[in-house]
Amino acid sequence: MSCKLVRRHLGALVDGELDPATQIEFERHLEGCPGCQEHFAFEASLRQQTRDSMGGVHAPEHLWGRAIRRLDEIDEAKAEHTSLIHVRPMRWRQTWPIAAAAAAVLIIGGVVGLPESTEYQGAGMLQDVMNLHSQALPSDVQAEAPQEVVRYFQGKTPFPVKPAQFEEPSMKFVGARYIRVGARPAAALYYNHLGRRVTLLVFQSPEIMRNAQRTHVGGRELFYHDVGGNVVTIRQHGGVNYAFYGDIDRPVLFQLAANARVAY
Amino acid sequence: MPRKSKKVAAERELFEVEARPQLDALYSMALRLTRSPVDAEDLVQDTLVRAYRFYDRFEAGTNFKAWLLRIQMNTFVNRYRRASRERQVFDGPMAVPVGEGVMSRASMRGLTDPVGDAQRRLIAREINRAFEELSDDARAMVLLADVEELSYKEIADIVGCPIGTVMSRLHRARKQLQGSLQNHAVQLGIIEEGDDEVEDPIPLEAFRSRKALKS
Numbered sequence: 305m306s307c308k309l310v311r312r313h314l315g316a317l318v319d320g321e322l323d324p325a326t327q328i329e330f331e332r333h334l335e336g337c338p339g340c341q342e343h344f345a346f347e348a349s350l351r352q353q354t355r356d357s358m359g360g361v362h363a364p365e366h367l368w369g370r371a372i373r374r375l376d377e378i379d380e381a382k383a384e385h386t387s388l389i390h391v392r393p394m395r396w397r398q399t400w401p402i403a404a405a406a407a408a409v410l411i412i413g414g415v416v417g418l419p420e421s422t423e424y425q426g427a428g429m430l431q432d433v434m435n436l437h438s439q440a441l442p443s444d445v446q447a448e449a450p451q452e453v454v455r456y457f458q459g460k461t462p463f464p465v466k467p468a469q470f471e472e473p474s475m476k477f478v479g480a481r482y483i484r485v486g487a488r489p490a491a492a493l494y495y496n497h498l499g500r501r502v503t504l505l506v507f508q509s510p511e512i513m514r515n516a517q518r519t520h521v522g523g524r525e526l527f528y529h530d531v532g533g534n535v536v537t538i539r540q541h542g543g544v545n546y547a548f549y550g551d552i553d554r555p556v557l558f559q560l561a562a563n564a565r566v567a568y
Numbered sequence: 569m570p571r572k573s574k575k576v577a578a579e580r581e582l583f584e585v586e587a588r589p590q591l592d593a594l595y596s597m598a599l600r601l602t603r604s605p606v607d608a609e610d611l612v613q614d615t616l617v618r619a620y621r622f623y624d625r626f627e628a629g630t631n632f633k634a635w636l637l638r639i640q641m642n643t644f645v646n647r648y649r650r651a652s653r654e655r656q657v658f659d660g661p662m663a664v665p666v667g668e669g670v671m672s673r674a675s676m677r678g679l680t681d682p683v684g685d686a687q688r689r690l691i692a693r694e695i696n697r698a699f700e701e702l703s704d705d706a707r708a709m710v711l712l713a714d715v716e717e718l719s720y721k722e723i724a725d726i727v728g729c730p731i732g733t734v735m736s737r738l739h740r741a742r743k744q745l746q747g748s749l750q751n752h753a754v755q756l757g758i759i760e761e762g763d764d765e766v767e768d769p770i771p772l773e774a775f776r777s778r779k780a781l782k783s
Contacts, residue, residue, distance in 0.1 A: 312739070315735075315738060315739050315742055316720075316735055316739075319713065319720070321719070321720050321735070342673070342676065342677070342680075343676070345680050346676040346677075346679065346680045349679070349680045349681070350679060350680075350742075350746065351714055353679075353682070353688075353691060353692065353695060354695055354699075354710065354714045354715065354745075355714055355715055355717075356692065357691070357692030357693070357695045357696055358596075358600075358695065358696060358699065358711070358714075358715050359596070359715050361592060361595060361596035361599060362592050362595070363591045363592050363594070363595035363596075363612065364595075364605075364609065367591065367595065367609055367612060367613070368588065368591055370609070370613060371612065371613045371616040371617070372584070374613060374616070374617050375580065375583075375584075375616070375617065375620050378617065378620060378621065379576050379577075379580060382576055383576065442621050445647075446613075446614050446617055446618075449610075452647065
Protein backbone atom coordinates (compact mmCIF):
# COMPACT_ATOMS: atom_id res chain seq x y z
CA MET A 305 0.00 0.00 0.00
CA SER A 306 1.41 3.36 -1.03
CA CYS A 307 1.63 6.51 1.05
CA LYS A 308 -0.21 8.37 -1.71
CA LEU A 309 -3.19 6.11 -1.43
CA VAL A 310 -3.27 6.32 2.34
CA ARG A 311 -3.01 10.10 2.35
CA ARG A 312 -5.71 10.46 -0.27
CA HIS A 313 -8.15 8.64 1.97
CA LEU A 314 -7.01 9.77 5.39
CA GLY A 315 -10.16 11.87 5.70
CA ALA A 316 -12.36 8.82 5.32
CA LEU A 317 -10.15 6.96 7.82
CA VAL A 318 -10.50 9.72 10.41
CA ASP A 319 -14.25 9.79 9.74
CA GLY A 320 -14.43 6.02 10.27
CA GLU A 321 -15.97 5.58 6.83
CA LEU A 322 -13.61 2.97 5.37
CA ASP A 323 -14.73 -0.60 5.15
CA PRO A 324 -13.19 -2.71 7.96
CA ALA A 325 -10.77 -4.60 5.72
CA THR A 326 -9.35 -1.41 4.18
CA GLN A 327 -9.21 0.24 7.59
CA ILE A 328 -7.06 -2.58 8.95
CA GLU A 329 -4.69 -2.27 5.98
CA PHE A 330 -4.47 1.49 6.48
CA GLU A 331 -3.71 1.08 10.17
CA ARG A 332 -1.05 -1.52 9.41
CA HIS A 333 0.58 0.92 7.00
CA LEU A 334 0.41 3.76 9.51
CA GLU A 335 2.22 1.70 12.16
CA GLY A 336 5.32 1.50 10.01
CA CYS A 337 5.20 4.93 8.34
CA PRO A 338 6.07 8.04 10.41
CA GLY A 339 5.26 10.33 7.47
CA CYS A 340 1.70 9.09 7.16
CA GLN A 341 1.35 9.12 10.94
CA GLU A 342 2.11 12.81 10.82
CA HIS A 343 -0.50 13.35 8.13
CA PHE A 344 -2.99 11.36 10.15
CA ALA A 345 -2.32 13.35 13.31
CA PHE A 346 -2.73 16.57 11.35
CA GLU A 347 -5.98 15.46 9.72
CA ALA A 348 -7.46 14.41 13.07
CA SER A 349 -6.23 17.51 14.86
CA LEU A 350 -7.61 19.84 12.22
CA ARG A 351 -10.94 18.04 12.36
CA GLN A 352 -11.08 18.68 16.10
CA GLN A 353 -10.00 22.29 15.71
CA THR A 354 -12.62 22.89 13.02
CA ARG A 355 -15.29 21.45 15.29
CA ASP A 356 -14.12 23.52 18.25
CA SER A 357 -13.82 26.77 16.38
CA MET A 358 -17.03 26.52 14.39
CA GLY A 359 -19.35 24.66 16.72
CA GLY A 360 -21.01 26.05 19.81
CA VAL A 361 -23.27 28.47 17.94
CA HIS A 362 -26.49 29.06 19.84
CA ALA A 363 -29.77 30.09 18.28
CA PRO A 364 -31.14 33.41 19.53
CA GLU A 365 -33.56 33.08 22.48
CA HIS A 366 -36.60 34.32 20.59
CA LEU A 367 -36.20 32.06 17.55
CA TRP A 368 -37.96 29.02 18.99
CA GLY A 369 -40.91 31.11 20.15
CA ARG A 370 -41.14 32.70 16.74
CA ALA A 371 -41.22 29.30 15.03
CA ILE A 372 -43.76 27.98 17.52
CA ARG A 373 -46.14 30.82 16.70
CA ARG A 374 -46.00 29.85 13.04
CA LEU A 375 -46.77 26.26 13.94
CA ASP A 376 -49.78 27.52 15.93
CA GLU A 377 -51.06 29.18 12.78
CA ILE A 378 -50.68 25.95 10.85
CA ASP A 379 -52.57 24.03 13.54
CA GLU A 380 -55.34 26.61 13.45
CA ALA A 381 -55.61 26.32 9.68
CA LYS A 382 -55.66 22.53 9.99
CA ALA A 383 -58.38 22.64 12.65
CA GLU A 384 -60.48 24.95 10.50
CA HIS A 385 -59.98 22.77 7.49
CA THR A 386 -61.11 19.77 9.52
CA SER A 387 -64.22 21.53 10.76
CA LEU A 388 -64.96 22.60 7.19
CA ILE A 389 -65.01 19.01 6.06
CA HIS A 390 -67.28 17.95 8.91
CA VAL A 391 -70.06 20.23 7.69
CA ARG A 392 -71.22 17.90 4.97
CA PRO A 393 -74.66 19.43 4.29
CA MET A 394 -72.92 22.67 3.24
CA ARG A 395 -71.36 20.77 0.39
CA TRP A 396 -74.76 19.77 -0.95
CA ARG A 397 -76.08 23.25 -0.75
CA GLN A 398 -72.99 24.45 -2.57
CA THR A 399 -73.23 22.05 -5.45
CA TRP A 400 -76.88 22.64 -6.37
CA PRO A 401 -76.62 26.25 -7.55
CA ILE A 402 -73.40 25.45 -9.36
CA ALA A 403 -75.01 22.61 -11.23
CA ALA A 404 -78.00 24.83 -11.94
CA ALA A 405 -75.73 27.65 -13.12
CA ALA A 406 -73.84 25.31 -15.38
CA ALA A 407 -77.09 24.03 -16.82
CA ALA A 408 -78.38 27.56 -17.35
CA VAL A 409 -75.18 28.56 -19.04
CA LEU A 410 -75.37 25.56 -21.31
CA ILE A 411 -78.91 26.37 -22.32
CA ILE A 412 -78.12 30.00 -22.97
CA GLY A 413 -75.05 28.94 -24.88
CA GLY A 414 -77.21 26.66 -26.98
CA VAL A 415 -79.71 29.38 -27.77
CA VAL A 416 -77.39 32.29 -28.38
CA GLY A 417 -74.77 30.14 -30.03
CA LEU A 418 -71.85 31.01 -27.79
CA PRO A 419 -69.07 28.43 -27.74
CA GLU A 420 -70.24 26.04 -25.06
CA SER A 421 -66.81 24.97 -23.91
CA THR A 422 -65.79 28.47 -22.83
CA GLU A 423 -68.97 28.99 -20.82
CA TYR A 424 -68.76 25.64 -19.23
CA GLN A 425 -65.15 26.27 -18.35
CA GLY A 426 -66.29 29.47 -16.66
CA ALA A 427 -68.59 27.64 -14.27
CA GLY A 428 -66.12 24.80 -13.79
CA MET A 429 -63.42 27.31 -13.14
CA LEU A 430 -65.37 28.93 -10.32
CA GLN A 431 -65.71 25.56 -8.68
CA ASP A 432 -61.99 24.96 -9.16
CA VAL A 433 -61.29 28.31 -7.62
CA MET A 434 -63.47 27.45 -4.61
CA ASN A 435 -61.78 24.07 -4.25
CA LEU A 436 -58.37 25.67 -4.11
CA HIS A 437 -59.41 27.33 -0.91
CA SER A 438 -61.13 24.42 0.78
CA GLN A 439 -58.25 22.06 0.01
CA ALA A 440 -55.95 24.26 2.12
CA LEU A 441 -52.84 23.21 0.22
CA PRO A 442 -49.51 23.83 1.92
CA SER A 443 -47.58 26.96 1.02
CA ASP A 444 -44.41 26.72 -0.99
CA VAL A 445 -43.09 30.06 0.14
CA GLN A 446 -43.73 31.30 3.63
CA ALA A 447 -41.42 34.25 3.94
CA GLU A 448 -42.68 37.51 5.34
CA ALA A 449 -40.57 39.49 2.90
CA PRO A 450 -42.60 40.46 -0.19
CA GLN A 451 -39.43 40.30 -2.27
CA GLU A 452 -39.15 36.58 -1.67
CA VAL A 453 -42.69 36.00 -2.85
CA VAL A 454 -41.99 38.04 -5.96
CA ARG A 455 -38.82 36.04 -6.55
CA TYR A 456 -40.61 32.75 -6.02
CA PHE A 457 -43.15 33.47 -8.75
CA GLN A 458 -40.63 34.80 -11.24
CA GLY A 459 -40.56 32.50 -14.23
CA LYS A 460 -43.55 30.58 -12.91
CA THR A 461 -46.35 32.97 -13.78
CA PRO A 462 -46.41 35.12 -16.94
CA PHE A 463 -47.31 38.16 -14.80
CA PRO A 464 -45.51 39.54 -11.74
CA VAL A 465 -47.02 38.53 -8.39
CA LYS A 466 -46.83 40.66 -5.29
CA PRO A 467 -48.55 39.92 -1.99
CA ALA A 468 -51.51 42.28 -1.74
CA GLN A 469 -51.26 44.95 0.92
CA PHE A 470 -54.20 45.39 3.24
CA GLU A 471 -55.07 48.39 5.33
CA GLU A 472 -56.42 46.11 8.01
CA PRO A 473 -53.55 45.07 10.30
CA SER A 474 -55.59 41.97 11.15
CA MET A 475 -54.82 40.55 7.69
CA LYS A 476 -51.70 38.45 8.04
CA PHE A 477 -49.87 36.98 5.08
CA VAL A 478 -49.34 33.26 5.69
CA GLY A 479 -47.75 31.95 2.51
CA ALA A 480 -48.14 31.35 -1.17
CA ARG A 481 -47.85 28.69 -3.79
CA TYR A 482 -47.88 28.25 -7.51
CA ILE A 483 -50.97 26.52 -8.78
CA ARG A 484 -52.94 25.88 -11.95
CA VAL A 485 -56.53 26.84 -12.55
CA GLY A 486 -57.54 24.64 -15.44
CA ALA A 487 -54.52 25.05 -17.69
CA ARG A 488 -53.68 28.55 -16.49
CA PRO A 489 -50.78 29.34 -14.20
CA ALA A 490 -51.92 31.09 -11.05
CA ALA A 491 -50.62 32.34 -7.75
CA ALA A 492 -52.46 31.39 -4.58
CA LEU A 493 -51.70 33.79 -1.74
CA TYR A 494 -52.88 32.73 1.67
CA TYR A 495 -53.86 35.14 4.41
CA ASN A 496 -55.22 34.83 7.89
CA HIS A 497 -57.86 37.24 9.13
CA LEU A 498 -58.50 36.88 12.86
CA GLY A 499 -58.04 33.11 12.69
CA ARG A 500 -59.96 32.66 9.46
CA ARG A 501 -58.37 31.74 6.17
CA VAL A 502 -58.57 34.05 3.19
CA THR A 503 -57.24 33.11 -0.24
CA LEU A 504 -56.22 35.55 -2.93
CA LEU A 505 -55.92 33.92 -6.33
CA VAL A 506 -54.02 35.86 -8.95
CA PHE A 507 -54.45 34.68 -12.51
CA GLN A 508 -55.33 35.75 -16.04
CA SER A 509 -58.87 34.76 -16.85
CA PRO A 510 -61.06 37.26 -18.65
CA GLU A 511 -63.88 34.66 -18.58
CA ILE A 512 -64.24 34.93 -14.86
CA MET A 513 -65.53 38.49 -15.30
CA ARG A 514 -68.36 37.24 -17.45
CA ASN A 515 -71.72 37.10 -15.65
CA ALA A 516 -70.08 38.60 -12.59
CA GLN A 517 -72.22 40.87 -10.46
CA ARG A 518 -71.09 44.40 -9.86
CA THR A 519 -71.07 46.50 -6.75
CA HIS A 520 -69.33 49.54 -5.28
CA VAL A 521 -67.52 49.51 -1.99
CA GLY A 522 -65.93 52.70 -0.74
CA GLY A 523 -65.99 54.20 -4.21
CA ARG A 524 -64.26 51.23 -5.78
CA GLU A 525 -65.90 49.01 -8.36
CA LEU A 526 -65.97 45.41 -7.31
CA PHE A 527 -67.11 42.28 -9.13
CA TYR A 528 -68.27 39.11 -7.47
CA HIS A 529 -69.77 35.71 -8.02
CA ASP A 530 -72.08 33.88 -5.68
CA VAL A 531 -70.98 30.30 -5.56
CA GLY A 532 -73.56 28.48 -3.48
CA GLY A 533 -73.62 30.80 -0.52
CA ASN A 534 -69.94 31.63 -0.84
CA VAL A 535 -68.81 34.76 -2.50
CA VAL A 536 -65.80 35.22 -4.73
CA THR A 537 -64.80 38.85 -5.08
CA ILE A 538 -62.85 39.84 -8.17
CA ARG A 539 -60.79 42.80 -9.12
CA GLN A 540 -59.03 43.33 -12.41
CA HIS A 541 -55.85 45.29 -13.04
CA GLY A 542 -53.81 45.29 -16.20
CA GLY A 543 -55.34 42.09 -17.57
CA VAL A 544 -54.72 40.23 -14.30
CA ASN A 545 -57.58 39.01 -12.11
CA TYR A 546 -57.47 39.04 -8.33
CA ALA A 547 -60.03 36.77 -6.71
CA PHE A 548 -60.54 37.22 -2.95
CA TYR A 549 -62.49 34.69 -0.97
CA GLY A 550 -62.44 32.78 2.25
CA ASP A 551 -64.12 31.83 5.47
CA ILE A 552 -65.26 35.35 6.29
CA ASP A 553 -68.53 37.25 6.06
CA ARG A 554 -69.46 38.97 2.86
CA PRO A 555 -69.30 42.61 4.09
CA VAL A 556 -65.87 42.03 5.61
CA LEU A 557 -64.62 40.34 2.44
CA PHE A 558 -65.95 43.16 0.25
CA GLN A 559 -64.23 45.68 2.47
CA LEU A 560 -60.92 43.78 2.41
CA ALA A 561 -61.02 43.22 -1.34
CA ALA A 562 -61.94 46.80 -2.13
CA ASN A 563 -59.19 48.30 0.01
CA ALA A 564 -56.39 45.90 -0.91
CA ARG A 565 -53.47 47.24 -2.87
CA VAL A 566 -52.86 44.61 -5.49
CA ALA A 567 -50.92 46.27 -8.29
CA TYR A 568 -48.27 48.55 -6.82
CA MET B 569 -59.46 30.43 18.48
CA PRO B 570 -60.49 27.16 16.83
CA ARG B 571 -60.14 24.07 18.96
CA LYS B 572 -57.19 21.81 18.34
CA SER B 573 -57.97 18.20 17.72
CA LYS B 574 -56.29 15.70 20.04
CA LYS B 575 -54.39 14.13 17.18
CA VAL B 576 -52.99 17.46 16.04
CA ALA B 577 -52.01 18.35 19.62
CA ALA B 578 -50.21 15.05 20.21
CA GLU B 579 -48.34 15.25 16.93
CA ARG B 580 -47.41 18.83 17.66
CA GLU B 581 -46.04 17.96 21.09
CA LEU B 582 -43.94 15.13 19.68
CA PHE B 583 -42.59 17.39 16.99
CA GLU B 584 -41.58 20.04 19.50
CA VAL B 585 -39.88 17.50 21.76
CA GLU B 586 -37.86 16.19 18.83
CA ALA B 587 -37.12 19.49 17.12
CA ARG B 588 -36.21 21.70 20.09
CA PRO B 589 -32.81 20.03 20.77
CA GLN B 590 -31.85 20.54 17.09
CA LEU B 591 -32.48 24.28 17.05
CA ASP B 592 -28.84 25.22 17.66
CA ALA B 593 -27.63 22.86 14.94
CA LEU B 594 -30.20 24.25 12.49
CA TYR B 595 -29.34 27.83 13.31
CA SER B 596 -25.61 27.20 13.17
CA MET B 597 -25.96 25.61 9.75
CA ALA B 598 -28.35 28.34 8.55
CA LEU B 599 -25.99 31.05 9.71
CA ARG B 600 -23.07 29.47 7.88
CA LEU B 601 -25.12 29.00 4.71
CA THR B 602 -26.76 32.42 4.56
CA ARG B 603 -23.98 34.38 6.28
CA SER B 604 -26.64 36.63 7.75
CA PRO B 605 -28.33 36.32 11.17
CA VAL B 606 -31.60 37.71 9.78
CA ASP B 607 -31.69 35.28 6.84
CA ALA B 608 -30.58 32.46 9.12
CA GLU B 609 -33.57 33.00 11.42
CA ASP B 610 -35.94 33.06 8.45
CA LEU B 611 -34.38 29.91 7.08
CA VAL B 612 -34.68 28.05 10.38
CA GLN B 613 -38.29 29.13 10.78
CA ASP B 614 -39.14 28.05 7.25
CA THR B 615 -37.37 24.76 7.85
CA LEU B 616 -39.35 24.04 11.01
CA VAL B 617 -42.63 24.98 9.35
CA ARG B 618 -41.84 22.72 6.41
CA ALA B 619 -40.70 19.89 8.64
CA TYR B 620 -43.89 20.17 10.68
CA ARG B 621 -46.03 20.04 7.56
CA PHE B 622 -44.27 16.93 6.35
CA TYR B 623 -43.73 15.41 9.77
CA ASP B 624 -45.83 12.37 8.84
CA ARG B 625 -43.26 11.56 6.17
CA PHE B 626 -40.41 11.31 8.66
CA GLU B 627 -39.36 7.68 9.04
CA ALA B 628 -39.17 6.83 12.71
CA GLY B 629 -35.84 5.32 13.67
CA THR B 630 -33.82 7.41 11.23
CA ASN B 631 -31.76 10.42 12.23
CA PHE B 632 -34.14 13.31 12.91
CA LYS B 633 -31.36 15.88 12.89
CA ALA B 634 -30.22 14.69 9.45
CA TRP B 635 -33.83 14.84 8.25
CA LEU B 636 -34.22 18.42 9.48
CA LEU B 637 -30.91 19.43 7.93
CA ARG B 638 -31.98 17.93 4.62
CA ILE B 639 -35.15 20.00 4.67
CA GLN B 640 -33.13 23.06 5.57
CA MET B 641 -30.67 22.42 2.77
CA ASN B 642 -33.51 22.03 0.26
CA THR B 643 -35.20 25.14 1.55
CA PHE B 644 -31.95 27.04 1.27
CA VAL B 645 -31.35 25.80 -2.26
CA ASN B 646 -34.90 26.65 -3.37
CA ARG B 647 -35.16 29.95 -1.58
CA TYR B 648 -31.83 31.45 -2.29
CA ARG B 649 -31.42 29.91 -5.71
CA ARG B 650 -27.71 29.92 -5.32
CA ALA B 651 -27.02 26.26 -5.19
CA SER B 652 -27.34 25.46 -8.86
CA ARG B 653 -24.81 28.13 -9.67
CA GLU B 654 -22.48 27.11 -6.85
CA ARG B 655 -22.71 23.49 -7.78
CA GLN B 656 -21.71 24.28 -11.34
CA VAL B 657 -18.67 26.10 -10.08
CA PHE B 658 -17.90 23.26 -7.75
CA ASP B 659 -18.36 20.36 -10.13
CA GLY B 660 -17.99 21.98 -13.50
CA PRO B 661 -14.95 22.94 -15.52
CA MET B 662 -14.48 26.01 -13.33
CA ALA B 663 -13.80 23.86 -10.29
CA VAL B 664 -10.44 24.69 -8.80
CA PRO B 665 -8.13 21.68 -9.07
CA VAL B 666 -6.82 20.74 -5.67
CA GLY B 667 -3.57 18.84 -5.41
CA GLU B 668 -3.15 16.17 -2.82
CA GLY B 669 -0.41 17.72 -0.76
CA VAL B 670 -1.66 21.26 -0.50
CA MET B 671 0.04 21.74 2.81
CA SER B 672 3.73 21.50 3.46
CA ARG B 673 5.09 19.39 6.26
CA ALA B 674 6.28 22.43 8.18
CA SER B 675 2.83 24.00 8.00
CA MET B 676 1.23 20.76 9.02
CA ARG B 677 3.37 20.49 12.12
CA GLY B 678 2.63 24.08 13.06
CA LEU B 679 -1.11 23.51 12.83
CA THR B 680 -1.27 20.06 14.39
CA ASP B 681 -0.19 21.12 17.85
CA PRO B 682 -1.05 24.73 18.52
CA VAL B 683 1.04 26.04 21.40
CA GLY B 684 -1.01 27.71 24.10
CA ASP B 685 -4.49 29.19 24.16
CA ALA B 686 -3.47 32.31 22.26
CA GLN B 687 -2.31 30.37 19.24
CA ARG B 688 -5.31 28.08 19.47
CA ARG B 689 -7.63 31.09 19.37
CA LEU B 690 -5.72 32.56 16.48
CA ILE B 691 -6.01 29.34 14.50
CA ALA B 692 -9.70 29.10 15.37
CA ARG B 693 -10.19 32.56 13.92
CA GLU B 694 -8.27 31.64 10.80
CA ILE B 695 -10.30 28.46 10.36
CA ASN B 696 -13.46 30.53 10.43
CA ARG B 697 -12.01 32.96 7.93
CA ALA B 698 -10.81 30.19 5.63
CA PHE B 699 -14.24 28.57 5.89
CA GLU B 700 -15.92 31.75 4.69
CA GLU B 701 -13.91 31.59 1.49
CA LEU B 702 -15.37 28.22 0.52
CA SER B 703 -18.27 27.82 -1.90
CA ASP B 704 -21.74 27.09 -0.47
CA ASP B 705 -21.36 23.47 -1.38
CA ALA B 706 -17.95 23.05 0.18
CA ARG B 707 -19.08 24.82 3.36
CA ALA B 708 -22.06 22.51 3.61
CA MET B 709 -19.77 19.48 3.29
CA VAL B 710 -17.41 20.63 6.03
CA LEU B 711 -20.28 21.59 8.32
CA LEU B 712 -22.20 18.35 7.93
CA ALA B 713 -19.16 16.12 8.33
CA ASP B 714 -16.82 18.00 10.67
CA VAL B 715 -19.17 20.04 12.82
CA GLU B 716 -22.39 18.02 12.83
CA GLU B 717 -20.47 14.73 12.58
CA LEU B 718 -22.95 13.07 10.26
CA SER B 719 -22.09 9.90 8.37
CA TYR B 720 -21.33 9.95 4.64
CA LYS B 721 -24.62 8.14 4.07
CA GLU B 722 -26.56 10.83 5.93
CA ILE B 723 -24.71 13.58 4.09
CA ALA B 724 -25.44 11.84 0.78
CA ASP B 725 -29.15 11.87 1.67
CA ILE B 726 -29.06 15.53 2.66
CA VAL B 727 -27.15 16.76 -0.36
CA GLY B 728 -28.73 14.29 -2.75
CA CYS B 729 -25.68 12.60 -4.27
CA PRO B 730 -23.96 9.20 -4.09
CA ILE B 731 -21.71 8.38 -1.12
CA GLY B 732 -18.63 8.30 -3.36
CA THR B 733 -19.37 11.86 -4.42
CA VAL B 734 -19.64 12.90 -0.77
CA MET B 735 -16.21 11.39 -0.17
CA SER B 736 -14.56 13.25 -3.03
CA ARG B 737 -16.38 16.54 -2.45
CA LEU B 738 -15.55 16.42 1.22
CA HIS B 739 -11.93 15.68 0.43
CA ARG B 740 -11.78 18.59 -1.95
CA ALA B 741 -13.54 20.91 0.49
CA ARG B 742 -11.12 20.03 3.27
CA LYS B 743 -8.13 20.53 1.02
CA GLN B 744 -9.48 23.94 0.03
CA LEU B 745 -9.98 24.77 3.67
CA GLN B 746 -6.46 23.64 4.51
CA GLY B 747 -4.97 25.56 1.61
CA SER B 748 -6.76 28.73 2.58
CA LEU B 749 -5.90 28.22 6.23
CA GLN B 750 -2.26 27.77 5.39
CA ASN B 751 -2.13 31.01 3.45
CA HIS B 752 -3.65 32.94 6.34
CA ALA B 753 -1.49 31.20 8.91
CA VAL B 754 1.72 31.87 6.99
CA GLN B 755 0.82 35.54 6.60
CA LEU B 756 0.21 35.80 10.33
CA GLY B 757 3.42 33.99 11.16
CA ILE B 758 1.64 31.16 12.94
CA ILE B 759 3.45 28.70 10.74
CA GLU B 760 6.46 28.81 8.47
CA GLU B 761 6.21 28.42 4.76
CA GLY B 762 7.58 25.24 3.33
CA ASP B 763 7.72 23.47 -0.01
CA ASP B 764 4.44 21.96 -1.01
CA GLU B 765 4.41 18.31 -1.82
CA VAL B 766 2.32 17.72 -4.89
CA GLU B 767 0.97 14.24 -5.36
CA ASP B 768 -1.28 12.60 -7.88
CA PRO B 769 -4.57 11.30 -6.61
CA ILE B 770 -5.08 7.57 -6.59
CA PRO B 771 -8.62 6.31 -6.36
CA LEU B 772 -9.34 3.76 -3.68
CA GLU B 773 -11.09 1.60 -6.25
CA ALA B 774 -7.87 1.26 -8.25
CA PHE B 775 -6.08 0.05 -5.13
CA ARG B 776 -8.82 -2.43 -4.33
CA SER B 777 -8.87 -3.86 -7.86
CA ARG B 778 -5.06 -4.11 -7.92
CA LYS B 779 -5.21 -5.93 -4.62
CA ALA B 780 -7.92 -8.21 -5.98
CA LEU B 781 -5.69 -9.06 -8.95
CA LYS B 782 -2.75 -10.00 -6.73
CA SER B 783 -4.64 -12.26 -4.40
